[in-house]
Amino acid sequence: MDSWIFHSANICLALGFIEFPLESGPLISRCALVIGLILHCDWSIKVICSPLVFTWNVVMLIVNIGHLIHLFYTLRQVNFYSKSLERVYNRMFAPMGVSKLTFQRLSSDDLASIHRLEAGEAYSIQGLTKNDRLSLLVSGRANVISNGKYLHPIEPLEFMDSPEFESNCHNSDDKMNVSIMAVVPCRYISWERCNLEYHLIKETDFSNALSYMVARDITNKLYSMNKKVSLKLLK
Incomplete structure (x- = not known):
C-alpha cells in the first residue's frame, strides 16, 4: 500500500519540530520539514487525489524552502577581517548566542573601527x-585616572568607558569624567554611540548581549574600586 508515504511524511514533519542541540540544528529541522512536505505533496496527488490538499502542501513547501535558503545563508562560513575580532567574538559574543553574521555586520568598517x-x-x-562612543580593549593595558588619582586598570576584553557610556546614554555631548591612559601599546575596537544605538534597535540579540556585558563590566569595575578602598581602610 501507499500508506508508507503518508507515515514517512509525518515522521519527517515530527522530526522537523524537534529542536536539535547543535549549531546546525535549525537547518536539520527545516530539511526534515521540507522532505516531509514533499512526501505529503506526493501522497496528496497520487493516493487521495486531492488538488486542494496538494495546493496547500505546495504553499507550505515553498515557504519552508525559502526559510531553508535563508538558513543556509546565515549559517555559511563567516570570516572576520581581523584575528582580534575573531578572538573578541569567540570569547565574548559567541557564548551569549550572538551569531557570527550579526557580529560581523556590527563590527564592519561602516559601524566600528579599530585603533x-x-x-x-x-x-x-x-x-x-x-563621551560619544563605546570602546572595547582588544590587547594591551590601560589605567583609569580621575583628578590625578589612579582608579583601576583596564585589561584586554574589558570595556574602556562602560560607566561613562551607560551614565550619559541620553546626552552624547557630555565630556568624559575620567582620563584613560595606555600603559603599554594597546588596540581597541570602538563604536560611535549614535550609530551603535540605531543598530541595537534592529539587532535584539546583540543588544541584549551588549547590555549584559556592559552591566557586568561596570559591576567588575565598581567591585575593583571598592576592594581597593577596603584594603586602604584596613591599612
Whole structure:
C-alpha cells in the first residue's frame, strides 16, 4: 500500500519540530520539514487525489524552502577581517548566542573601527574628550585616572568607558569624567554611540548581549574600586 508515504511524511514533519542541540540544528529541522512536505505533496496527488490538499502542501513547501535558503545563508562560513575580532567574538559574543553574521555586520568598517594607542598615549582626557562612543580593549593595558588619582586598570576584553557610556546614554555631548591612559601599546575596537544605538534597535540579540556585558563590566569595575578602598581602610 501507499500508506508508507503518508507515515514517512509525518515522521519527517515530527522530526522537523524537534529542536536539535547543535549549531546546525535549525537547518536539520527545516530539511526534515521540507522532505516531509514533499512526501505529503506526493501522497496528496497520487493516493487521495486531492488538488486542494496538494495546493496547500505546495504553499507550505515553498515557504519552508525559502526559510531553508535563508538558513543556509546565515549559517555559511563567516570570516572576520581581523584575528582580534575573531578572538573578541569567540570569547565574548559567541557564548551569549550572538551569531557570527550579526557580529560581523556590527563590527564592519561602516559601524566600528579599530585603533592603536602607544604607551603613554591618552584614550580620553577628563573634562575634554566627548563621551560619544563605546570602546572595547582588544590587547594591551590601560589605567583609569580621575583628578590625578589612579582608579583601576583596564585589561584586554574589558570595556574602556562602560560607566561613562551607560551614565550619559541620553546626552552624547557630555565630556568624559575620567582620563584613560595606555600603559603599554594597546588596540581597541570602538563604536560611535549614535550609530551603535540605531543598530541595537534592529539587532535584539546583540543588544541584549551588549547590555549584559556592559552591566557586568561596570559591576567588575565598581567591585575593583571598592576592594581597593577596603584594603586602604584596613591599612
